[in-house]
Amino acid sequence: QQQVKQSPQSLIVQKGGIPIINCAYENTAFDYFPWYQQFPGKGPALLIAIRPDVSEKKEGRFTISFNKSAKQFSLHIMDSQPGDSATYFCAASRNSNYQLIWGAGTKLIIKP
Amino acid sequence: NAGVTQTPKFRILKIGQSMTLQCAQDMNHNYMYWYRQDPGMGLKLIYYSVGAGITDKGEVPNGYNVSRSTTEDFPLRLELAAPSQTSVYFCASSSSAYTQYFGPGTRLTVL
Numbered sequence: 052q053q054q055v056k057q058s059p060q061s062l063i064v065q066k067g068g069i070p071i072i073n074c075a076y077e078n079t080a081f082d083y084f085p086w087y088q089q090f091p092g093k094g095p096a097l098l099i100a101i102r103p104d105v106s107e108k109k110e111g112r113f114t115i116s117f118n119k120s121a122k123q124f125s126l127h128i129m130d131s132q133p134g135d136s137a138t139y140f141c142a143a144s145r146n147s148n149y150q151l152i153w154g155a156g157t158k159l160i161i162k163p
Numbered sequence: 164n165a166g167v168t169q170t171p172k173f174r175i176l177k178i179g180q181s182m183t184l185q186c187a188q189d190m191n192h193n194y195m196y197w198y199r200q201d202p203g204m205g206l207k208l209i210y211y212s213v214g215a216g217i218t219d220k221g222e223v224p225n226g227y228n229v230s231r232s233t234t235e236d237f238p239l240r241l242e243l244a245a246p247s248q249t250s251v252y253f254c255a256s257s258s259s260a261y262t263q264y265f266g267p268g269t270r271l272t273v274l
Binding site: 093156158 | 257
């Protein structure tokens with residue numbers, strides 16, 4: 052119940068395409084769903100996050116879609132660029148627990 | 164404001180040696196975490212702390228120890244290093260249950 056399942060493991064998209072990364076969870080007590088971006092040789096950094104009271108959140112070219120009934124959320128990158136090539140992690144947490152439950156990560160490559 | 168700093172950046176250990184990975188944050192965060200990331204894999208929580216003097220085990224604590232004597236510092240101790248501990252180690256901190264801020268990592272190889 053504590054798991055967050057992330058797919059796909061890797062993804063290759065042409066520049067300008069819209070990569071989509073999906074995550075699913077079981078624990079309905081989760082109330083915060085962030086996405087982290089990690090470039091090679093760097094630590095992960097918060098990209099965008101959503102709470103379950105909204106179905107979508109946009110920040111620039113990045114959008115989280117959230118489906119509470121299906122217990123799924125996804126990251127969409129509009130007009131993807133080679134500079135978006137990185138590993139993306141989804142995660143989940145609840146306010147009463149100070150740990151993030153992490154997905155396994157998706158290695159995204161945007162081809163020029 | 165340096166954020167989360169980690170030292171060293173790289174280290175090679177021989178089997179059976181010990182070392183301490185240093186982590187410091189200057190954001191006055193109560194919560195601090197140690198993760199390991201194996202090649203092509205996700206993050207696994209080793210230990211975490213909710214404040215000075217309070218630590219708890221994460222998912223993979225065996226072979227490691229931590230201490231938290233101050234809010235700023237959260238060192239990770241490896242005793243009797245083993246090849247299975249070859250990994251990249253990340254320290255993170257947060258002020259709430261939500262956003263975690265990560266350091267640049269320590270790449271450790273045990274031969």
